[in-house]
Amino acid sequence: MLYIMNNIHCSVHVRRTDKLVEEARKCEIEVYMEHVIDWYDRHVGSVESGRVYVASDDLASVIPEARSKYPSFTFLYLAEDKKPLKDMTQTVKGRETEEELVSLVCDLMILSRSDYFIGTYSSNIGRLVVQLMHSVDDATFKTRSVDQQMSFRLGIPLYYRSTEAHFGQEGELSFNAGERIVLQPFVESPAYKGFGTNRAGHYGSFPMYKVEKILPPVPYLALSNKV
Numbered sequence: 001m002l003y004i005m006n007n008i009h010c011s012v013h014v015r016r017t018d019k020l021v022e023e024a025r026k027c028e029i030e031v032y033m034e035h036v037i038d039w040y041d042r043h044v045g046s047v048e049s050g051r052v053y054v055a056s057d058d059l060a061s062v063i064p065e066a067r068s069k070y071p072s073f074t075f076l077y078l079a080e081d082k083k084p085l086k087d088m089t090q091t092v093k094g095r096e097t098e099e100e101l102v103s104l105v106c107d108l109m110i111l112s113r114s115d116y117f118i119g120t121y122s123s124n125i126g127r128l129v130v131q132l133m134h135s136v137d138d139a140t141f142k143t144r145s146v147d148q149q150m151s152f153r154l155g156i157p158l159y160y161r162s163t164e165a166h167f168g169q170e171g172e173l174s175f176n177a178g179e180r181i182v183l184q185p186f187v188e189s190p191a192y193k194g195f196g197t198n199r200a201g202h203y204g205s206f207p208m209y210k211v212e213k214i215l216p217p218v219p220y221l222a223l224s225n226k227v
Contacts, residue, residue, distance in 0.1 A: 008051055008052075008053045008076070008110065008113070008114045008115075009039070009040070009043070009044070009050070009051065009114065009115045009116060010036045010039055010040070010050070010051075010052050010053070010114060010115065010116045010117075010118065011052065011053040011054075011055070011110065011111045011114035011116070011117050011118070012032045012036065012052060012053070012054055012055070012117075012118045012119065013055045013056065013107075013111060013117070013118075013119035013120070013123065013125055013126055013129065014027070014029070014032065014054065014055070014056040014058070014062050014119075015056070015057060015119075015120055015122075015123040015125065015126070016056060016057055016058035016061075016062070017057045017058055027120060027146045027147060029062065029065050029066050029069065030069070031146045032118050032146060033052075033066070033069075033070055033073075035116075035118045035144045035146070036050070036052055036073075036116075036118060039115075039116045043115075047072055047073065049074070050072065050073045050074065051073070051074045051075075051076060052066075052073055052074070052075050052076070053075075053076050053077070053110055053111065053114060054066065054075050054076065054077045055077070055078070055107040055110070055111055055125075056077075059077055063075055063077055078103055078106050078107055078110070104125075107125075108125070108128065108129060108132065111129045112129050112132035112133050112136075115142065116142055116143070116144070117129055117130070117133065117139075117142065117143045117144070118143075118144045118145075118146065119143070119144075119145060119146070120145055120146055120147045120148070121145040121147065121148050121149060121150050122147050122148050126145065127150065129143075130143050130150065148183075157182050157183060158182070158183040158213070159180060159181070159182055159183075159213070159214040159216060160180070160181045160182075160183065160211035160212065160213055160214060161178065161179070161180055161181070161211060161212055161214055162175045162176065162177055162178060162179045162180075162181060162210055162211050163177065163210055163211060163212055164177050164210050165177050166206060166207065166210050168204055168205075168206070171204055171205060172204045172205050172206060173202060173203060173204035173205065173206045174202070174204075175206070180214070181206065181211060
């Protein structure tokens, strides 16, 4: 484990299994690797000896797929004693065991010590990794989410204003310039899966380069002058 922590540049957390039932869309391995390759191009100049640490609740399918599609990379993962890779797919019940808890803590340590982390902020693990990285150093440019943005908390909607018109295709949101778009990050809402809602009540995905974020004030308890 110490060797991995000291010799990993990029790490990814790929959330699958029960997460895809209701809460989030599946992100293909190519989406993660696009950012891995970009990091190696900018910081190393070559991907010939690139090493990537992979944490996932479905290593049985993620690791073989990654190795098949990106043979120039070395994909590492935390192997469990006496368990073959083909059996390393977690079940919800299986996560309650002491063995899985220890594996999760080890994954968190390795992911948070890497130079660059790619994950999903719809996942509690992804958000926790980012917070652990921030506890050591400014991780603003050391992490990347392939689905939603980091939010203050999931119950607060995110507001955007369109900078130009967009005429959406099937499944996309259409809007005019200057229109407000609300992203409701609730698990039970389609917006949680990367969709926004316009003032007409329509929803769909939209290109982020055509909007700018609106930062509304967040109420908080004022500090008391009393000691």
